Amino acid sequence: MPLQYSGVIAEHNAVRTSAGIFDVSHLGKLRVGGDTAARALQRTLTTDVERLDPGRAAYALALHDDGGCIDDLFCYRMGPDDWIVVPNAANNHAVSESLEACGADVVDEWDRWAIIAIQGPDSFDVFRRSWPSSEAPGLALHSWCSLDVDGHTGFVARTGYTGERGFELYAPAEAAGGAWACLMDCGATPVGLGARDTLRLEMGYPLYGHELARTVNPLEANLGWALAWATPFRGKEALTAVKERGPARRLFGIACRTRGVPRQGHAVLADGEPLGEVTSGNFSPTSGRGIALAYAPSDRVPSPGRAVEVVARSRRLEGDTLNPPFIER
Amino acid sequence: MPELPSDRRYTDQHEWAREDERRVTVGITDFAQDQLGDIVFVGLPTAGTEVHAGQPLGEVESTKSVSDIYSPVTGTVVESNADLDANPELVNSDPYGRGWLVILEAAEEGALEGLMSAEDYGRAIEEK
Numbered sequence: 001m002p003l004q005y006s007g008v009i010a011e012h013n014a015v016r017t018s019a020g021i022f023d024v025s026h027l028g029k030l031r032v033g034g035d036t037a038a039r040a041l042q043r044t045l046t047t048d049v050e051r052l053d054p055g056r057a058a059y060a061l062a063l064h065d066d067g068g069c070i071d072d073l074f075c076y077r078m079g080p081d082d083w084i085v086v087p088n089a090a091n092n093h094a095v096s097e098s099l100e101a102c103g104a105d106v107v108d109e110w111d112r113w114a115i116i117a118i119q120g121p122d123s124f125d126v127f128r129r130s131w132p133s134s135e136a137p138g139l140a141l142h143s144w145c146s147l148d149v150d151g152h153t154g155f156v157a158r159t160g161y162t163g164e165r166g167f168e169l170y171a172p173a174e175a176a177g178g179a180w181a182c183l184m185d186c187g188a189t190p191v192g193l194g195a196r197d198t199l200r201l202e203m204g205y206p207l208y209g210h211e212l213a214r215t216v217n218p219l220e221a222n223l224g225w226a227l228a229w230a231t232p233f234r235g236k237e238a239l240t241a242v243k244e245r246g247p248a249r250r251l252f253g254i255a256c257r258t259r260g261v262p263r264q265g266h267a268v269l270a271d272g273e274p275l276g277e278v279t280s281g282n283f284s285p286t287s288g289r290g291i292a293l294a295y296a297p298s299d300r301v302p303s304p305g306r307a308v309e310v311v312a313r314s315r316r317l318e319g320d321t322l323n324p325p326f327i328e329r
Numbered sequence: 330m331p332e333l334p335s336d337r338r339y340t341d342q343h344e345w346a347r348e349d350e351r352r353v354t355v356g357i358t359d360f361a362q363d364q365l366g367d368i369v370f371v372g373l374p375t376a377g378t379e380v381h382a383g384q385p386l387g388e389v390e391s392t393k394s395v396s397d398i399y400s401p402v403t404g405t406v407v408e409s410n411a412d413l414d415a416n417p418e419l420v421n422s423d424p425y426g427r428g429w430l431v432i433l434e435a436a437e438e439g440a441l442e443g444l445m446s447a448e449d450y451g452r453a454i455e456e457k
Contacts, residue, residue: 004366007421008367008392194366194392260370261395263394282392283369283370285392312395315372
């Protein structure tokens with residue numbers, strides 16, 4: 001996936017106002033099947049995989065025993081004893097290891113599937129023009145159905161990571177080039193990694209290596225909603241203790257008033273005193289200002305609307321705290 | 330191959346400088362804007378600021394990164410391009426024209442003599 005095709009801002013705006021396509025085939029694709037699968041997944045992932053019906057998908061975390069994040073990912077239930085887990089590329093191996101340690105039979109299907117995300121307000125029109133007979137536009141959010149991709153069987157899901165409506169197409173590798181060309185012909189704009197990052201950041205979605213890490217637990221990252229407490233997920237014991245005493249730090253958003261761009265690693269100040277550190281920052285093309293996600297000690301996380309400063313090299317950027325998303329939805 | 334006007338000189342940090350009497354207009358090259366990607370903010374010194382050849386003059390922020398702009402000459406800032414406040418993308422769309430950054434009053438005559446010709450700069454970026 002290139003950083004950009006035509007330019008980050010034009011690509012970003014295409015997704016917010018029309019339709020963009022992303023080649024996210026670098027993501028991991030782990031097939032987990034057989035009679036050990038459900039049990040192993042229930043232990044490895046924080047979502048309730050057994051209550052996930054075939055045809056459905058869910059966002060989940062994979063955690064270490066201490067509650068630190070191995071990865072955040074999507075999990076698709078393909079059949080009664082068949083799931084596909086889609087980790088970040090860099091964490092594919094670690095997620096696979098955790099699954100196997102929990103007793104799963106894992107097949108790495110990385111080179112079998114290309115993944116094309118189709119996102120934006122016009123994504124349904126683009127999809128319908130590309131596959132007129134598919135029932136996918138009628139799917140509920142986080143559902144999937146099979147799709148005939150030029151004679152090869154793939155599937156398409158109502159998932160994505162941009163904040164816009166859309167799909168993620170899992171095309172057999174041999175049919176991927178044709179699918180991409182077809183989507184382009186039907187009016188989609190190709191979008192690179194740069195805009196993928198500004199789009200997810202405007203929504204306040206976490207990215208592993210920034211907001212999520214080995215040393216960060218999901219309660220700190222405001223991801224408590226992704227934890228199915230009734231299931232025996234790995235890390236639950238540690239997180240139960242964190243829940244009782246409250247997380248040590250918490251993620252929050254900053255929107256800059258000063259013209260400038262906060263970046264990962266920049267210090268955040270409140271009343272001139274160190275408060276925390278930016279984990280992701282960039283220019284928000286939709287709102288025309290610098291935006292950032294940052295961590296601060298929980299007892300010092302400012303309430304929304306509070307003035308803070310970001311130390312961007314030699315300059316101090318004035319901003320206000322907020323609970324993401326950074327744009328109106 | 331990016332366009333390279335021959336009416337000006339170039340630095341190895343990818344700035345251009347065009348002299349008119351002692352007034353030197355400074356910008357960044359087409360190669361530089363292309364490498365930076367979409368420019369979203371430009372930070373420039375105010376009129377009267379003294380700048381030194383090879384020292385940071387300001388900064389450009391793109392969706393990718395922040396980069397210093399180095400002054401090609403020693404002198405005093407006469408004017409900064411106020412259009413860039415509202416339209417920083419002019420640096421991308423017209424780097425040698427409306428996307429100029431500052432006009433300097435050079436401290437000495439012949440301030441551009443040590444800089445590269447269009448031809449030399451063209452060869453330098455071709456090797457990249």
